[in-house]
Structures are given as structure tokens and as C-alpha cells.
Amino acid sequence: MAQHSVRPLRLAALTAAFALVVSACGGEPADNGADSDSASSSDGSSPTAEATATPTDGAPSTLATAWTGELVGAVAVTDGFVGVQQIGDEDEDAMDGGAYEIVMLSAEDGSELWRHPVEAEGELPRVTVTASPDGSTAYLGTVTSAESITTQSPEPVLTAYDVASGEEQWSTPVEGGVDELNTDGVDASAGLILAWQAVVSPEDGSIVREPSGLGDGSYTPLSEDRILVGDFGSEAQVETAEGEVAWQLGEVDRPAACEPAGASASDASLVGGFAGIVVMSCFDASGHEEHLGFLDGESGALLAELPTAGSVGSEQITEAVHDAEADMTILSGPVGTLGIDLSAGELAWHDASLDSTRFRPGPAYDGLVYGAGAVLDEQDGSVAEEGEWRPPLGITSDGVFLFSADESTAEVIAMRAE
Numbered sequence: 001m002a003q004h005s006v007r008p009l010r011l012a013a014l015t016a017a018f019a020l021v022v023s024a025c026g027g028e029p030a031d032n033g034a035d036s037d038s039a040s041s042s043d044g045s046s047p048t049a050e051a052t053a054t055p056t057d058g059a060p061s062t063l064a065t066a067w068t069g070e071l072v073g074a075v076a077v078t079d080g081f082v083g084v085q086q087i088g089d090e091d092e093d094a095m096d097g098g099a100y101e102i103v104m105l106s107a108e109d110g111s112e113l114w115r116h117p118v119e120a121e122g123e124l125p126r127v128t129v130t131a132s133p134d135g136s137t138a139y140l141g142t143v144t145s146a147e148s149i150t151t152q153s154p155e156p157v158l159t160a161y162d163v164a165s166g167e168e169q170w171s172t173p174v175e176g177g178v179d180e181l182n183t184d185g186v187d188a189s190a191g192l193i194l195a196w197q198a199v200v201s202p203e204d205g206s207i208v209r210e211p212s213g214l215g216d217g218s219y220t221p222l223s224e225d226r227i228l229v230g231d232f233g234s235e236a237q238v239e240t241a242e243g244e245v246a247w248q249l250g251e252v253d254r255p256a257a258c259e260p261a262g263a264s265a266s267d268a269s270l271v272g273g274f275a276g277i278v279v280m281s282c283f284d285a286s287g288h289e290e291h292l293g294f295l296d297g298e299s300g301a302l303l304a305e306l307p308t309a310g311s312v313g314s315e316q317i318t319e320a321v322h323d324a325e326a327d328m329t330i331l332s333g334p335v336g337t338l339g340i341d342l343s344a345g346e347l348a349w350h351d352a353s354l355d356s357t358r359f360r361p362g363p364a365y366d367g368l369v370y371g372a373g374a375v376l377d378e379q380d381g382s383v384a385e386e387g388e389w390r391p392p393l394g395i396t397s398d399g400v401f402l403f404s405a406d407e408s409t410a411e412v413i414a415m416r417a418e
Helices: none
Strands: 063-070 072-077 080-087 099-106 112-118 126-131 137-143 157-162 168-173 193-195 198-200 207-209 219-223 226-229 237-239 245-248 269-274 277-283 290-296 302-307 319-323 328-333 336-341 346-351 368-370 374-377 383-386 400-404 411-417
Touching: 072 126, 072 137, 080 112, 080 126, 080 411, 099 137, 193 219, 219 269, 226 269, 277 328, 302 336
Parallel strands: 302 346
Antiparallel strands: 063 411, 072 080, 080 099, 099 112, 126 137, 137 157, 157 168, 193 198, 198 207, 219 226, 226 237, 237 245, 269 277, 277 290, 290 302, 319 328, 328 336, 336 346, 368 374, 374 383, 400 411
């Protein structure tokens, strides 16, 4: 199941950017034995099968609507989708105590499978909903601030839910994880969990590294035991979850064109970490043509290289998605879109015309990448269909696609291939 890095959401009543403060996971577990034939959301609305409902920006023509419902911050998990719903009076001001719950909806018909209460209070709340790469566990990251997140030091809490049963597995406060300089949320897309600058064990919620353990700068999860630490242009390094240095950017192989006599480690610059791959840049002997190197996040091995026909600045690659089933990673940015076959350790294809203005990668399913603006064949990069749609919020392993109806409501539309 392809996953994306998940950024913290600000939640507002019935919008795709709710302003929501979440408490530290209190309350009894919800009834997980809901009757799928009669399940409905707490505001009284039920999932519906509106065959004519489509996202306002459209969707690929091969998909047909299965059902509609309401969910914010939705992520795909095993057999369904997990997100947040508002309960009670939808006109109630969320910042004055509006009530919310984390909910799982069935991929089959949108019926409710389980829910847990989430309290709302304060002024600048944040919530992150994400999931494990295999979709078996959902994570709810919450930060509650009574005043302002820029003047307070609220204690964030991370809670794990078993997707199949809806039961809470563990709940962990991350002390010192949020301050005026750091309001990052939770990213579990690579297997390990980065939560507000702390490394958290997915097994039991224990803190593997405290928030201060990663130091200053940016950090990106690459795999179950690898974290990229460093900013653009820096001599970055990849560390284990416990903090040991696995490899450093200045010590690994670079593109052949960037190996002139006397080259130093400082000639290699970090672009970023994307879906398990570290991207670096360097200049050839002339100092005019920039080359990109794509490194395996686990070992630092050079997988592929790409000349950029000049210098394209600091954001050559901006987004990526990894399809674990095909072991393909699709990367995109100003240099275009490219596919790297990880099993073969090589660049499979590159299309310079599919730059950031034309395509942004989204989840992959059955050999196709469903991105913003186009559907691509991940094996050769050929365009199956183009349109102005946004990428799906997620795709389940059995091929149910979830789209946001538009950017101003919590309505979601589930679709299947015809």
C-alpha cells in the first residue's frame, strides 16, 4: 500500500483544514461491533451510494463512484479509511469545544467500523492521522494548546489503534516535542515513527530517541531503521533509529560526471529524502552542469544518476511515492518525473515534460500511479490519462479510491475501477 508523508492538519468545522485541538486520548473504546447495515456518523448522516457524485476537479474516467461520506485527514488502511469526523452541531465553533471523533469507514460501503472520541478545546490545535505502511495500524497525533502554540509548550500525544479491532494499542506523551520552532506532526510512512522530533517505537510506543536527539535541521524517515538528518546543501548523514551513523553523504559514490580529480566531499549537496531514496546533487568538472544522484536510503548505494542540463536550483525533486508491491519509486519535480526500479537498482525511465506544473505523484495501484494531473504507468512512465483532478487521499489494497469532494468540505467520495 503506497503511503505519503503526512503533515499535521489544522482542522475547522467541516473543512479540509479543520481547526481542531485534540486531548490525550481519553475515554472508553467505542463499540467496535457496529452493524454495517445501519451504521451512520454521529451527526445522523449515513454513507450513501450516489452514482453521480464526483470530485469537483474530476477523477480518472476509469473510476466510478461507490459511496460518499464525511471524513477529514483520511488515510487508507486495511479494508477501509481512517480520519476524523465532527459530531453534534456542525455550526458549533470547534475552538469553543466542538466535538470530534476518530473514525474508520469500510472500503466496501462506507459504513462505520469503529470510532473513538477526541475532545476539542483551545485556540491553535493540531491533529495528524497517519498509518503504518501495511495499513494494519492507525496513528492519531494530537496537540492541545490552551493559548497559542507559539507561546505555550503543549504536550503532544501519539495514540495507536489496531485497524481490525479498533482497539487502542498504546498511547504515548512526547514531552518537549512541540515549541514555537517545531510544530511538526507524525510520519509513520516508512515503518518507524517520527513524532514531533522524537523517534517512537511502533511496537509499544516507547520513545527510542527524545525530541532533542535529532538535533537541529530537517529529518526524514527512510525505512524501518533509517532517518535522513540534514538540510539542503548540507553534508547530511543517515542515522539508525537509535542515533548511530549509518552513512554520510560525503562518503558515498556520486554520479560519474561528478568525480573529477581532487573532488572533495563538500562537492556533494543534499536535495532531500523521498520515499526511501536520498537525492543528492553535484556539478561536473566544468562546474556548469548539475547532476542528480539517487541513493538507496538503507545503504547509501548509488542507484541512478541524471544530468539536469544545467543548474535547476534547490528543489529539483519535490515529491515521491513508493509502490512496495512493484518495488518502484516515482519521483517528480522541476526536472520532470522519473521511475526508479529498486529491485534492479536502476533508473527505469525519465520524462522531462512531466514536471511539477503538469504532474504530482499520488498513490499507486495495479501498476498505475494516480497523481495530480495524470495517471502514469509506473513501469515506463507512459501517460494513461490526463486531467485536472487532485490525487486520491488513499487507495486500499483491493482497489477502493478515496477522493476529497472539494477543498472546502469534509465530504469524501469513494470510487472503484469500472
